[in-house]
Amino acid sequence: MKTEQELLKIMDHVDGYVMKEAESDLKEEIKSLKQCASGIKDLPYEKVSEKTDERFQKFMESISDPSKTNTSRGLRTISIITAFAAGLALFLIFNPFQNKEILADFNAMKSNPDKLSFVYELTSEKLREGEIEEVKLLLANEENPNIKVALLDLLENYTPDHVKSEELFLNLNRSSTPSVQMAMLNAMEATDISDIRSDLDAFRNTVGLEETVKNRILQLLNNAKPKNLK
Amino acid sequence: MLLENDEILMQGLQEGNNACLGKLYERYKTILLNYFINVTQDRDAANDLLMEVFERIYKYRGGFDVSRKFKPWMYQMSNNLLHDYRNKLSKHKSLENSKEEISYLQSYTFQQIDRGIILKDAMGRLSESERKVISMYYLLEIPYSEIAQIEGVSVNSIRIRVCRALKNLNAIITNSGIKEL
Numbered sequence: 001m002k003t004e005q006e007l008l009k010i011m012d013h014v015d016g017y018v019m020k021e022a023e024s025d026l027k028e029e030i031k032s033l034k035q036c037a038s039g040i041k042d043l044p045y046e047k048v049s050e051k052t053d054e055r056f057q058k059f060m061e062s063i064s065d066p067s068k069t070n071t072s073r074g075l076r077t078i079s080i081i082t083a084f085a086a087g088l089a090l091f092l093i094f095n096p097f098q099n100k101e102i103l104a105d106f107n108a109m110k111s112n113p114d115k116l117s118f119v120y121e122l123t124s125e126k127l128r129e130g131e132i133e134e135v136k137l138l139l140a141n142e143e144n145p146n147i148k149v150a151l152l153d154l155l156e157n158y159t160p161d162h163v164k165s166e167e168l169f170l171n172l173n174r175s176s177t178p179s180v181q182m183a184m185l186n187a188m189e190a191t192d193i194s195d196i197r198s199d200l201d202a203f204r205n206t207v208g209l210e211e212t213v214k215n216r217i218l219q220l221l222n223n224a225k226p227k228n229l230k
Numbered sequence: 231m232l233l234e235n236d237e238i239l240m241q242g243l244q245e246g247n248n249a250c251l252g253k254l255y256e257r258y259k260t261i262l263l264n265y266f267i268n269v270t271q272d273r274d275a276a277n278d279l280l281m282e283v284f285e286r287i288y289k290y291r292g293g294f295d296v297s298r299k300f301k302p303w304m305y306q307m308s309n310n311l312l313h314d315y316r317n318k319l320s321k322h323k324s325l326e327n328s329k330e331e332i333s334y335l336q337s338y339t340f341q342q343i344d345r346g347i348i349l350k351d352a353m354g355r356l357s358e359s360e361r362k363v364i365s366m367y368y369l370l371e372i373p374y375s376e377i378a379q380i381e382g383v384s385v386n387s388i389r390i391r392v393c394r395a396l397k398n399l400n401a402i403i404t405n406s407g408i409k410e411l
Contacts, residue, residue, distance in 0.1 A: 004386070004390050007394065008389055008390065008393070011390075014393070029397075029400075036349070037396060040365075043350060044346050046263065048260055048277070048280065052263075052277045056281065063248055063251075113369075117261065120256055123256070124256055
């Protein structure tokens with residue numbers, strides 16, 4: 001049984017406060033604890049169910065101002081003018097022709113939960129082409145699997161016009177996490193995969209590839225039209 | 231800045247702009263849901279708790295001090311709800327029985343053993359307080375000092391709790407015969 005001081009000493013190493021090598025009797029234990037810690041950080045996230053989202057929407061409706069749904073014509077006209085003015089103000093503040101600097105904002109965030117929240121909120125925004133390219137860059141450089149999945153979910157909204165199957169396949173090749181691979185394959189659903197059919201088929205035979213991932217690839221291949229039928 | 235910060239959204243909510251609550255929900259729903267799932271090991275309860283957090287944020291919006299940070303306030307609220315949930319649960323059945331009911335892994339997408347499954351399974355065998363402290367630190371990435379504030383104990387106590395939880399987790403994984411995660 002270790003004393004509290006010894007436990008704190010172990011945590012100094014696990015948290016990275018102490019960079020020098022631990023005493024030999026603690027080395028193995030610290031290595032295992034570090035693995036556990038990084039494993040928890042990378043645990044795949046579950047998504048909120050549609051049912052819960054619907055419940056939240058109902059809640060939002062229940063708290064909305066009832067007077068807004070029962071306005072007279074005059075008031076409605078004022079509302080339209082106010083809405084127009086607000087819209088104009090928003091346009092001037094968040095000019096769509098102005099660069100939203102997704103990369104800079106994302107990179108300024110220190111914690112993974114903050115980055116995730118940022119990506120989730122981008123899902124409700126309409127991104128421009130340059131911004132979609134920035135999201136692709138983030139995807140290529142990101143290591144956290146949950147953030148990668150969130151970025152892929154975001155990019156899925158821009159397939160097939162702005163995100164091509166070849167770009168997704170490049171990322172698929174770089175990832176070994178099943179949840180990320182599945183998100184990538186899901187994003188490929190709406191794209192034309194005729195040019196990467198053989199690559200996908202070869203990837204399906206990768207040693208150690210998750211069975212669910214293999215099946216998803218097969219499903220994509222079966223659903224896609226052969227190139228000569230395009 | 232592309233998106234408004236949390237405190238500005240809370241100010242908007244206080245001023246009657248309910249859409250701000252929707253933005254906060256989009257921002258935090260997945261992270262909070264996974265925190266609740268990790269701690270309760272019950273997906274339905276986690277979804278209910280998530281809803282309750284946002285209902286409470288709305289209900290107590292007037293009491294939020296916009297000069298302070300939103301996240302610690304939200305996490306404190308989440309932990310109060312977890313506390314209520316645990317009390318409610320212990321009235322109906324013992325926690326030991328409820329643990330058996332939770333088939334966390336059965337509905338998991340990937341059937342083959344991978345490190346995520348091993349770890350989630352092992353976490354399910356920790357005590358609820360151990361799951362809570364390591365989820366706060368590693369999943370929500372709340373600094374030790376803030377966890378200490380939420381839990382009302384010293385920073386060192388929290389670090390010791392995290393260490394004990396990690397050691398127990400490691401022991402469960404080792405005893406299951408898995409050599410390495």
